[in-house]
Amino acid sequence: MITERMSRERLPTGQSLCEYCTAKCCRYFALPIDTPDCAKDFDFMRWFLLHDRASVFVEDESWYLLVHTTCKHLQDDHRCGIYDTRPEICREYTTDNCEYDEDSTYEKYFETAEQVAEYMEATVLQGELPSLRSSEPSLLPILSV
Template sequence: MLDTKVRREDLEPGQVLCEFCTAKCCRYFALPIDTPTEFSDFEFIRWYLLHDRASVFLDDDTWYLLVHTTCKHLRDDHMCGIYETRPQICRDYTTDACEYDDDWCYEKYFETPEQIWEYAQAIMPKRPGQSIRSPKPPALPILS
């Protein structure tokens, strides 16, 4: 039998969308960060990306630090283990516009420090004395 994803509009009265979801909203948190305007700002973002399970994205002109980490109270059935005492941010969250059927596309998405540094070098004005060429790679060792 083909396992298909339930569409929001097909939910029966009384059914809750969370019963059909893998709890995407409980597997990360994203915090807005200052828009980078200087190389030093990109250095901070580069530092974020040196950490495991971190990424940075741009959505609607706002930059975010995204930390891919699962809530410690998420149960194996993808439901909340502390539902009655969950934090206010969880209480305020609704499934009205949640990412249940979202494709997770962002304007810009960076997963590595190399990606953000390459982006910074492409959009930022050249610094005094900085060449428009890439730095010379190190010489390869001579084999005997």
Template sequence: MSTVTVKRSDLKSGEVLCSYCTARCCRYFALPIETPTTWEDYDHMRWYIMHGHCAIFVDEDVWFLMVYGDCKYILPDYRCGNYEDRPQICRTYTTDDCEYDNDGTYDRLFETPEQIWEYAHAVLPPKKKKRKGKSKIKAEKLQLPVVHV
């Protein structure tokens, strides 16, 4: 693994871009999630982020949950230690649009629950306040069911 930063356009014939990378593509995964539209949706996203080692980003109007974590097969030289038996997603991944020289910017990036909540407050109508007073649900209906053995 070279420590020299090489531009894509400067690669020599037969060179592989991965030889100059620190396996950025193998240090997280991202799954598309539904676009949030309600306070509950944003609250769920806050919950995701509260579990650490994750973020939420938006790229081209698609929302993603990004989970940070190195693939267990990354070798010290950043090559794949499971190359012959790697998953199909790894086999079809190319360096054509990889993150090697990507600046890591997204349309939106949320790394803390506070950022999600602040954004929700900016884009959603104000939350309705809960009414104070007695609940119409009787207390006996709130008890847990009893299991008979």
């Protein structure tokens, strides 16, 4: 049986969206980072992305490091295993603007170091750095028949 997903608008009075959610907010954290404006900043960003489960995004012109990792206290039923002693940041979080029914797209989104290198080459640091791409291979010889 397929159950229809609960929408914010249809949420019964007195219930929380958390009752219907798979705990998206407990499966990552994002930290603001300085807007990159030099080669060293972009190189740090490349380093971030060489680590598993990390990405960088831009939202409202602010840059963030996103770490895709699940809270170690998230239980199989998508509930908090330390609810009564959870950190203050969790206590302050509300469902008013949570990503329950949101599939975000970002102004910029980087998942690999190569994407950062291409972005850096194509935009911000055009001509300031040697290319990070492999050189073009030589042409194959023409075989006579």
